[in-house]
Amino acid sequence: AQSVTQPDIHITVSEGASLELRCNYSYGATPYLFWYVQSPGQGLQLLLKYFSGDTLVQGIKGFEAEFKRSQSSFNLRKPSVHWSDAAEYFCAVAPSGGGADGLTFGKGTHLIIQP
Protein backbone atom coordinates (compact mmCIF):
# COMPACT_ATOMS: atom_id res chain seq x y z
CA ALA A 1 0.00 0.00 0.00
CA GLN A 2 1.19 3.48 -0.71
CA SER A 3 2.05 5.82 2.14
CA VAL A 4 3.15 9.41 2.62
CA THR A 5 5.40 10.69 5.39
CA GLN A 6 5.74 14.29 6.41
CA PRO A 7 8.47 14.12 9.06
CA ASP A 8 7.87 17.56 10.52
CA ILE A 9 4.67 18.05 12.49
CA HIS A 10 5.43 21.71 13.18
CA ILE A 11 7.83 24.15 11.54
CA THR A 12 8.47 27.72 12.66
CA VAL A 13 9.94 30.16 10.18
CA SER A 14 10.59 33.88 10.38
CA GLU A 15 8.73 36.08 7.94
CA GLY A 16 10.90 36.64 4.89
CA ALA A 17 12.95 33.51 5.44
CA SER A 18 13.03 30.55 3.08
CA LEU A 19 10.94 27.45 3.64
CA GLU A 20 11.26 23.78 2.85
CA LEU A 21 8.63 21.23 3.87
CA ARG A 22 9.57 17.60 3.51
CA CYS A 23 7.52 14.81 1.97
CA ASN A 24 8.53 11.21 1.38
CA TYR A 25 6.37 8.58 -0.24
CA SER A 26 6.39 4.83 -0.42
CA TYR A 27 5.05 3.34 -3.59
CA GLY A 28 6.11 0.72 -6.10
CA ALA A 29 6.07 3.05 -9.08
CA THR A 30 6.22 6.80 -9.50
CA PRO A 31 2.92 8.13 -8.25
CA TYR A 32 1.24 11.38 -9.03
CA LEU A 33 2.22 13.90 -6.34
CA PHE A 34 0.44 16.89 -4.86
CA TRP A 35 0.77 19.57 -2.24
CA TYR A 36 -2.31 21.08 -0.61
CA VAL A 37 -2.67 23.89 1.93
CA GLN A 38 -5.42 24.21 4.52
CA SER A 39 -6.11 27.40 6.43
CA PRO A 40 -8.04 27.18 9.72
CA GLY A 41 -11.69 26.33 9.16
CA GLN A 42 -11.18 25.92 5.43
CA GLY A 43 -11.01 23.13 2.92
CA LEU A 44 -7.85 22.16 1.08
CA GLN A 45 -6.41 24.25 -1.73
CA LEU A 46 -4.22 22.65 -4.41
CA LEU A 47 -0.80 24.33 -4.46
CA LEU A 48 0.91 22.27 -7.14
CA LYS A 49 1.02 18.87 -8.79
CA TYR A 50 3.48 16.53 -10.48
CA PHE A 51 2.48 13.97 -13.06
CA SER A 52 5.60 13.55 -15.18
CA GLY A 53 8.28 15.51 -17.00
CA ASP A 54 10.22 18.36 -15.45
CA THR A 55 10.95 17.41 -11.86
CA LEU A 56 10.76 21.00 -10.63
CA VAL A 57 7.17 22.18 -10.63
CA GLN A 58 5.85 25.64 -9.97
CA GLY A 59 2.65 26.28 -8.13
CA ILE A 60 0.51 29.07 -6.87
CA LYS A 61 1.47 31.63 -4.21
CA GLY A 62 5.16 31.40 -5.10
CA PHE A 63 5.58 27.77 -4.08
CA GLU A 64 7.61 25.17 -5.94
CA ALA A 65 8.37 21.51 -5.38
CA GLU A 66 11.02 19.15 -6.62
CA PHE A 67 10.47 15.48 -7.33
CA LYS A 68 13.50 13.32 -6.56
CA ARG A 69 12.94 9.75 -7.63
CA SER A 70 16.11 8.44 -5.98
CA GLN A 71 14.98 9.78 -2.62
CA SER A 72 11.22 9.16 -3.08
CA SER A 73 10.73 12.75 -2.08
CA PHE A 74 8.62 15.69 -3.17
CA ASN A 75 9.68 18.63 -1.00
CA LEU A 76 7.86 21.93 -1.06
CA ARG A 77 9.85 25.18 -1.09
CA LYS A 78 9.28 28.90 -0.99
CA PRO A 79 12.12 31.45 -1.12
CA SER A 80 10.49 34.00 1.17
CA VAL A 81 7.48 33.31 3.38
CA HIS A 82 4.75 35.77 4.25
CA TRP A 83 2.65 35.81 7.41
CA SER A 84 -0.33 34.69 5.31
CA ASP A 85 1.46 31.40 4.57
CA ALA A 86 0.77 30.21 8.10
CA ALA A 87 -1.39 27.13 7.61
CA GLU A 88 -1.38 23.32 7.50
CA TYR A 89 0.35 21.77 4.50
CA PHE A 90 -0.43 18.33 3.18
CA CYS A 91 1.50 16.19 0.73
CA ALA A 92 -0.59 13.64 -1.17
CA VAL A 93 -0.06 10.85 -3.69
CA ALA A 94 -2.26 9.03 -6.16
CA PRO A 95 -1.35 5.88 -8.04
CA SER A 96 -0.34 6.74 -11.58
CA GLY A 97 -1.92 3.54 -12.84
CA GLY A 98 -5.27 4.25 -11.26
CA GLY A 99 -6.41 2.84 -7.99
CA ALA A 100 -9.15 2.39 -5.52
CA ASP A 101 -7.98 4.53 -2.66
CA GLY A 102 -8.30 8.12 -3.83
CA LEU A 103 -5.59 10.44 -2.67
CA THR A 104 -3.37 9.26 0.17
CA PHE A 105 -2.38 12.15 2.41
CA GLY A 106 0.45 12.69 4.82
CA LYS A 107 -0.36 13.78 8.37
CA GLY A 108 0.43 17.38 7.55
CA THR A 109 2.96 20.00 8.63
CA HIS A 110 1.78 22.96 10.64
CA LEU A 111 3.63 26.08 9.52
CA ILE A 112 4.05 28.91 12.01
CA ILE A 113 5.37 32.27 10.84
CA GLN A 114 7.26 34.42 13.32
CA PRO A 115 7.20 38.18 12.81
Added chain:
Amino acid sequence: KAGVTQTPRYLIKTRGQQVTLSCSPISGHRSVSWYQQTPGQGLQFLFEYFSETQRNKGNFPGRFSGRQFSNSRSEMNVSTLELGDSALYLCASSPSTGTGAYEQYFGPGTRLTVT
Protein backbone atom coordinates in the same frame (compact mmCIF):
# COMPACT_ATOMS: atom_id res chain seq x y z
CA LYS B 1 -16.49 29.25 -11.82
CA ALA B 2 -18.02 28.64 -8.46
CA GLY B 3 -16.10 26.30 -6.23
CA VAL B 4 -17.23 23.17 -4.47
CA THR B 5 -20.00 23.88 -2.02
CA GLN B 6 -20.97 21.80 0.97
CA THR B 7 -24.00 22.02 3.17
CA PRO B 8 -24.47 22.32 6.01
CA ARG B 9 -21.19 23.76 7.26
CA TYR B 10 -21.77 22.72 10.85
CA LEU B 11 -23.88 19.97 12.35
CA ILE B 12 -24.44 18.61 15.82
CA LYS B 13 -26.03 15.19 16.17
CA THR B 14 -26.62 12.72 18.95
CA ARG B 15 -25.11 9.25 19.07
CA GLY B 16 -27.34 6.76 17.28
CA GLN B 17 -28.85 9.27 14.89
CA GLN B 18 -28.15 9.44 11.19
CA VAL B 19 -26.93 12.37 9.13
CA THR B 20 -26.85 13.39 5.47
CA LEU B 21 -24.26 15.77 4.06
CA SER B 22 -24.49 17.41 0.67
CA CYS B 23 -21.90 18.43 -1.91
CA SER B 24 -22.21 20.36 -5.16
CA PRO B 25 -19.15 19.99 -7.39
CA ILE B 26 -17.57 22.54 -9.67
CA SER B 27 -19.59 22.91 -12.84
CA GLY B 28 -18.45 20.35 -15.39
CA HIS B 29 -16.78 18.07 -12.85
CA ARG B 30 -18.31 14.61 -12.86
CA SER B 31 -16.23 12.96 -10.16
CA VAL B 32 -16.93 13.58 -6.49
CA SER B 33 -14.87 12.17 -3.65
CA TRP B 34 -15.44 12.29 0.08
CA TYR B 35 -12.82 12.41 2.83
CA GLN B 36 -12.94 12.33 6.60
CA GLN B 37 -10.48 14.51 8.50
CA THR B 38 -9.79 13.95 12.19
CA PRO B 39 -6.87 15.07 14.40
CA GLY B 40 -5.89 11.48 15.11
CA GLN B 41 -6.27 9.80 11.73
CA GLY B 42 -5.74 12.75 9.44
CA LEU B 43 -7.35 12.74 6.02
CA GLN B 44 -8.89 9.46 4.99
CA PHE B 45 -10.61 8.59 1.74
CA LEU B 46 -14.22 7.49 2.06
CA PHE B 47 -15.45 6.95 -1.49
CA GLU B 48 -15.62 8.37 -4.97
CA TYR B 49 -18.58 8.68 -7.30
CA PHE B 50 -18.57 9.15 -11.04
CA SER B 51 -21.64 9.23 -13.26
CA GLU B 52 -23.88 8.19 -10.36
CA THR B 53 -21.77 5.08 -9.67
CA GLN B 54 -19.44 4.44 -6.78
CA ARG B 55 -16.11 3.93 -8.46
CA ASN B 56 -13.79 3.62 -5.47
CA LYS B 57 -14.23 3.00 -1.78
CA GLY B 58 -12.00 3.43 1.23
CA ASN B 59 -11.82 1.33 4.33
CA PHE B 60 -14.86 2.51 6.26
CA PRO B 61 -17.76 0.53 7.72
CA GLY B 62 -21.03 0.16 5.87
CA ARG B 63 -22.60 2.85 8.05
CA PHE B 64 -20.97 5.28 5.67
CA SER B 65 -22.68 5.47 2.32
CA GLY B 66 -23.14 7.90 -0.48
CA ARG B 67 -24.79 8.57 -3.76
CA GLN B 68 -24.51 10.83 -6.73
CA PHE B 69 -27.27 12.39 -8.76
CA SER B 70 -27.49 12.97 -12.48
CA ASN B 71 -26.37 16.59 -12.02
CA SER B 72 -23.21 15.29 -10.27
CA ARG B 73 -24.30 16.57 -6.88
CA SER B 74 -23.49 14.07 -4.16
CA GLU B 75 -24.67 13.18 -0.71
CA MET B 76 -23.08 11.08 1.95
CA ASN B 77 -24.97 9.45 4.77
CA VAL B 78 -23.76 8.17 8.10
CA SER B 79 -26.16 5.98 10.02
CA THR B 80 -26.08 5.04 13.70
CA LEU B 81 -23.65 7.81 14.55
CA GLU B 82 -20.82 7.12 16.97
CA LEU B 83 -18.76 9.60 18.95
CA GLY B 84 -15.78 8.73 16.76
CA ASP B 85 -17.61 9.98 13.69
CA SER B 86 -17.03 13.54 14.85
CA ALA B 87 -14.87 15.00 12.10
CA LEU B 88 -14.57 17.43 9.26
CA TYR B 89 -16.06 15.83 6.16
CA LEU B 90 -14.58 17.13 2.96
CA CYS B 91 -15.95 16.79 -0.51
CA ALA B 92 -13.74 17.14 -3.57
CA SER B 93 -14.57 17.25 -7.24
CA SER B 94 -12.34 16.66 -10.21
CA PRO B 95 -12.41 16.62 -13.98
CA SER B 96 -13.05 13.08 -15.06
CA THR B 97 -10.50 12.52 -17.78
CA GLY B 98 -6.79 11.79 -17.89
CA THR B 99 -4.55 13.20 -15.21
CA GLY B 100 -7.25 15.74 -14.44
CA ALA B 101 -9.09 12.99 -12.65
CA TYR B 102 -6.46 13.23 -9.93
CA GLU B 103 -6.66 16.98 -9.46
CA GLN B 104 -9.13 17.28 -6.65
CA TYR B 105 -10.71 20.58 -5.68
CA PHE B 106 -12.03 20.64 -2.16
CA GLY B 107 -15.00 22.28 -0.57
CA PRO B 108 -14.86 23.99 2.85
CA GLY B 109 -16.15 20.89 4.59
CA THR B 110 -18.94 20.03 6.99
CA ARG B 111 -17.97 19.96 10.66
CA LEU B 112 -19.92 17.14 12.30
CA THR B 113 -20.01 16.88 16.06
CA VAL B 114 -21.57 13.80 17.63
CA THR B 115 -22.57 14.09 21.28
